[in-house]
Amino acid sequence: MKTNNQIQKRAAGFLVRFIAYWNDAFLVILPFNLISFYILLKNFSQTELIKWLIVLLLFYLLLGGIIWYVYMILSTMCWRASLGKRAFGLEVLNEKGENLTFKQSLFRFIVGYAISGMLLGLGFLAITRDKEKKGWHDQLAGTMVVFSENKVDPLGIILFISLLLMQIIFWVTLIFRLFLSY
Amino acid sequence: MNYERNLRRSWEIIKKNKVLWILGMLLGGAGSSFNGGGGGNSGNSFLREDFYTNEPISQFLENTVSFFVKLEQSLSTIPLYVWLTLGIILLILIIFLIAISIYLSNWAEGAVIGSMNSYENGEKITFRTAAKYGIKNAKDLIWISLVPGLIFSLLLIIFVLIMLLGLILPVDLLKILWFCGWGIFLFILILVGAFFLTYLKIISFRIVVIEEKRYWEAYKESFKIVKKSFLPLFLQGLINYVVGCLFGCFYLIAILIIIAVIAIGFIVHPGVGLSLIIPGVIFLIFSSVATGAFKAFESGTWTLFYRQLKEQEDKNEDK
Secondary structure (H helix, E strand, O other), X not given: OHHHHHHHOOEOOHHHHHHHHHHHHHHHHHHHHHHHHHHHHOOOOHHHHHHHHXXXXXXXXXXXXXXXXXXXXXXXXXXOOOHHHHHOOEEEEEOOOXXXXXHHHHHXXXXXXXXXXOOOOHHHHHHHHOOOOOXXXXXXXXXXXXXXXXXXXXXXXXXXXXXXXXXXXXXHHHHHHHHHOO | OOHHHHHHHHHHHXXXXXXXXXXXXXXXXXXXXXXXXXXXXXXXXXXXXXXXXXXXXXXXXXXXXXXXXXXXXXXXXXXXXXXXXXXXXXXXXXXXXXXXXXXXXXXHHHHHHHHHHHHHOOOOXXXXXXXXHHHHHHHHHHHHHHHHHHHHHHXXXXXXXXXXXXXXXXXXXXXXXXXXXHHHHXXXXXXXXXXXXXXXXXHHHHHHHHXXXXXXXXXXXXXXXXXXXXXXXXXXXXXXXXXXXXXXXXXXXXXXXXXXXXXXXXXXXXXXXXXXXXXXXXXXHHHXXXXXXXXHHHHHHHHHHHHHXXXXXXXXXXX
């Protein structure tokens, strides 16, 4: 029975979920990084370079939130977890131990995250105090984040380190190109 | 009608159930009351003279200034169609955010009303149970929030346009009489209409959540209740208004004290002022929780008022 599966599966704690969140954030910013890299490699003048980076940044600022939510809602609904969570072997299940429906996923990420994030992310930190390791968004939506194989997949850490290094390289290159290489 | 009991009981329920404080923040848009700590001109007093003679740092500063000059030039070369596209995306985003905030506030309203009612029936309040009340009733509550207000606004626009027709009258005296007459009529309409619509909305919300009726039936029933019990409603509203003013005064005094302390800190030394900003900001954020709790308390008094009203009606029917 799926409910028994859910109970037997280990609930995921705050740290692994926090790192998985950053994996997802870096993945969502990745297209911005890649397009920016492409612009940086072109032989633009300083003015042209700044212009195209500003345009890209403005588009991403406006669309970034929507991309994030669509990605999180659809991936959780279709694959039980976003890529960042899947790398750690995590799943997001409902009270019956099943995949979230579209409405449940929409509610969890829009209403749930709004409430969890309202007080400096106190709702997310609530995961550390809860017996079932549920944040406020999980309690509201009736969801749970568990390990599918009852262990942490090291791929999650490898992905996090790779994406973090990529971000560092990107931002250092950008600052160097914009501010220091006149 | 026992108004004191409504206030006392609502306060007791709010004190014991912190879930309602969080939900209450969405009711009043309490997060938007946060406006940050006071600012101040920190000046350059902590920069030493030899700072500017340091070669790599002065080069960096020159490059930074040059960057902002080029930024201004770059922005002026961005084609118009790019700005238009960004503008359209921004507009869609704003509409989307407005829709979400409407859903959130009405969802929270349903959650708070349902939780209060279920607590009085002996059930426990949790995020999950509160969420279920909100999800179940959000759509009907949105209809009640938006539609009557829109209809009222439309009527007002029509009456204002009728009033403006007075401009075509040939005689000045007639124009004055026309404007005065319609002006007084509109003033009374707005005053009575505003009260009536507010109470209709309050009672309709409770009927939707507690009696589990659809918005149109709830609105019809609340119309009868408001007509019959206008005075008790008005008194409860007045009491809530006074309590709200008292809370608002305390809140304002606290904010002013925080701002004054930060400003004094900046006068003493910029470092002191800066170090006070973070605790000030944290205080302001958590004072939003207090505002949320108050909004939930206010909603609670109305829910208990409605329950009392129904009890009295049921007693009268039994007699």
